[in-house]
Every structure is written in structure tokens, then in C-alpha cells.
Amino acid sequence: MSKTLLITGCSSGFGKAAAHLFAKRGWNVVATMRHPEAGKELAELPNVLVNRLDVQDHASIVASIAEGIGRFGGIDAIVNNAGFGVYNIFEAVPLEKMREQFDVNVFGPMEVIRAILPHFREKKAGMIVNISSGMGIFGLPTGSPYNASKFALEGFSEAIQYELAAVGVTVKIVEPGAVPATNFPARSAAETGFSPVPEDYAAFCKATADLFSGFIKGADKDAVTKVTETIFTAVTDGTDQLRYLPTDDIKPLVTARWKKGETEYMAMMRNTFMPKGI
Template identity: 45%
Template sequence: MQKTMLITGSSSGVGAATAKYFAEHGFNVVATMRNPEAAQALEGIANLMVVRLDVEDTASIESALQATLDRFGRLDLLINNAGYGQYGVMEGMPIEKIRENFDVNVFGVINVMQRAVPILRRQGGGTILNVSSCGAIFGLPASAVYISTKWALEGFTESIAYELASQNIVTKIFEPGGILTPFHERSARDNTGNGHVPGYDAFLENTNNAMANLAEGAASPERVAADIYAAATDGTDRLRYCAPYGVEHLVKARRELDDPAYERFMRAQFPAAAR
């Protein structure tokens, strides 16, 4: 039987590439997004349906899931990909913007899962893959809000994985490093920079230079899509899949160094004063 996958946040970047990749590899695909008119990259794919879904809008989630069942009869795989980041120092970031990031990256995932899990449970099982970040392995300056949403998502996903295993639902976390997508363009638009506190300027200059070096190892959306497919369809109950594009050294340091050594390593990557 042909399996059906629903993915959130698929208007561009990794979401669009992943929807296309799964469709090309035999899945029925429900590609969801807040604005379906932005789905030009997915036009003309026979076994792919574009549906509106806003992770903050419960009615749109329920409607998208019902459209999935009406068209394909079942749901086998849910990929929670919708999310965005914010750059800037914490001191100058409006609390409303921080709440918005959590509303999408954390509560949005929970909102979708609470409505999809009953479908999977009634069917006798299925798979959920939540797209996290290597930023859930280590902290990064000027990205504290985004990073904290991914740490929250990781804790939630790992905890819920044990619950859902009792319902024959496999839950997975995919942790990518740098990706060449419009994600960073949106994050840059939400950049609060130094928060009008010029004392951060020298530090942010160092940080921006370090981040630019990390970006040199970023992966294409198509490569990420292939890796997500491999993780979602490997037939195991493995929880975490780390794909550290461009940040291999940071992942290695976090995993292999003790805390004092790791902290010295990270402070050297992001010095507080001019080099």
C-alpha cells in the first residue's frame, strides 16, 4: 500500500525539497503551508496535494488532516518542519517576538501532533519526525531564542517518544546543521542586532564572522531532504539523527569534551572581546 506523508512548512527550502523528494520516492504527499499560493515549486506532481495549514490555527490543522484522509485514506508519516529563527542579543529582543518564536517552533508542533496522533493511533501506528537543529546540541550567541525553542522541542520530543511507543508510533528527531535556504533570510529580517545597546557591537562583529565561517559548510535543501527521507524510512525506532552540515567540530566538542574544556572551546569560537 502506498504510504502517505504530511509535512508542515513546505512552501520553500527544506520543506519544499522534502515534499518533492518523498513524492518522487513513492509516497503520497500532503505539502502544507500557511500560504498555498507560494507552492509554485510543487506544481504538477501527481501524488502531491498542497493544503493550507498554519500551526497556530487549530481549525486549519484539523482541516488539513481531514483533507489528507479524504484524498489518500490514511496518514503514515508526519514531518513537523515549520519553524523560523531570530537573531540578536537577548537584552534588546521584545518579549512578544520571543513568544512568537515559541508559538511556532514549540507550541505549533504540539498543536499539530495532538491532532495527528489520534489518527495514527486508530490506524495502529505510524511515524512522526520533528525537525530540530544542531543548535539543540550546543548554544550559540545571538541566537538564544531560536536555540531555546529547539532545546524545548528536543525535550518534548524525547519525552513523548516513550509515550507514543506504547501506541506503536515511532517518534524521531532530525538535527541539521547549516542549510542554504530562505530560512536565514527570514531570520535576518527579524534580527534585533545589538538591541540598541552599542556595548555589544564588538562581540557581535566577532560572532557574525564566526557564523559566516560556519555557513561555508551548509548543505543544499535537496541533500537535507534525502537525509530526512533516510531517517524517516529506515525502519528503526532510533530517536535522533544528527546531520551536522558545517558544524561538525562543534558537535564533536560538545560530545567529547568535559564541560570546562567545552566551555573554553566555545568561548574561543565566540570571543567576548576583539581578537
């Protein structure tokens, strides 16, 4: 029998692309999203169930999982893909927006995992893939809300992989770099108009924005394909590898984070990300 995957955040980006990829390769797919009307294209596929799942709505999580099990007889893997990024000077980000960042990027995956675990324990098998980011590995200026949420997701994932291995469940993390080909940057840009940024930060923000614009232009042009292929590999490769790094653009920073000493690494990052003369 075909295996079944549940993916959150399938209305666009990695989630939508991954749903198509898994379905094409013979998997049953529970493609979930906050607004199922955005999934009409996926709903036309015979082995795809599109339903509503809002990671901030516990009832929708439970109902979506139950509907997927009812349709396909079980769920073998989940991909926690739903998420967004808040970028701004920390002082200008309201507390409620920080809480929303954690509700979606951290507590959302936690709730999905909590809801699926009884089913996985009954099967004595299951796969959990959490979509993180390079910003779950290294901190960047004006990215503190998103950084904090992804650092939390990474720590959570690393911790639970030990205990869940005891009940036959594997946990993995996929860490993409910049993703200009999805609607993630647009959603993130819409989240930046909060409290006015104090004038003291103006020069720093301008220099940082110019720097990041260059990074986006240098993003991996095949990011969506590479990330979705990596998600498929993580789910199907039969290993207990924890972390997967699909795109090339952030590999130098990740390598520096893991291989350089703290003093050398921080000196390199400050030289790169602290604009000169400010």
C-alpha cells in the first residue's frame, strides 16, 4: 500500500511543491492549509486530500489528522512546513507579534506533533520533518524574532529525537537558505510595518537592507526544487540523520558556525554584518 504524508502550509512555496512531488512519486498526501480554497489544483489529484489546518487552531489540527487517517487508513510521516518570518529592529517589534512568531513557527509544530504521536506510537513507526532555516543556525541583524523561533524549533527537534526514537519515531530538520521564489519574502515584508524604528537605527537599517538585498539576489535559483527534493530524501532515506542543508547559498556561513572557534566566527560575522562607519 502507498504511504501517506501530511504537510502543513501547502497553499504555496515548499509545501505546495512538496505535495506535488510526493503525490507524483506515489504517496498519498494530506495537503493542509489555512484556506483550503487555495488548494484547488492539488485537490484535483486522486491521491491528495486537501483540508484545513491552521497551526494556531488546535481543533483544526486534530480534525485534519483524523480526516487524513480516515481517508488513507493511516499517516506515515508529517512535514511541519507552515511558517513565516518577522524581520525588524527588535525594539520596533510589538510583543504580540513576537508571540505570533512563536505561535506559528514553534508552538504550531509542537501541537501538530503532539496530535500525531498517539497514532505513531500505535504504529510503532513514524517520521517527523521540521522545516527550519539557516537562521536556526546563525543569528542575523534585524532577524531576531525569526532567529529566536527557528533556534527554538531546532533545539526542540534535537531534544525530542532521542525520546521519540524509543517509540519508533524519527525526527529530522531541513534548513533552507534564502527563498525568493516563494511567497515567504512577501509575507515577511508585510510583517515589518510595526512601531516606528527609532531614528538612531536608520543608518544601520539602510546598510543592512542593502546587504540583505545582495544576499537575496545571490540566493540559490533552484531553491524550491532542492528543498523539496531534500524533504523527500529526509522522509525516505531510512537513516537517522538529523539535519539536512539543501541550498548552497548559506553553506559557507553554516560551515563557519560549526567549524570555526567562537572568537574567530564572531569576528567574521561582525566584519560582515556590522556596517562600517556606523
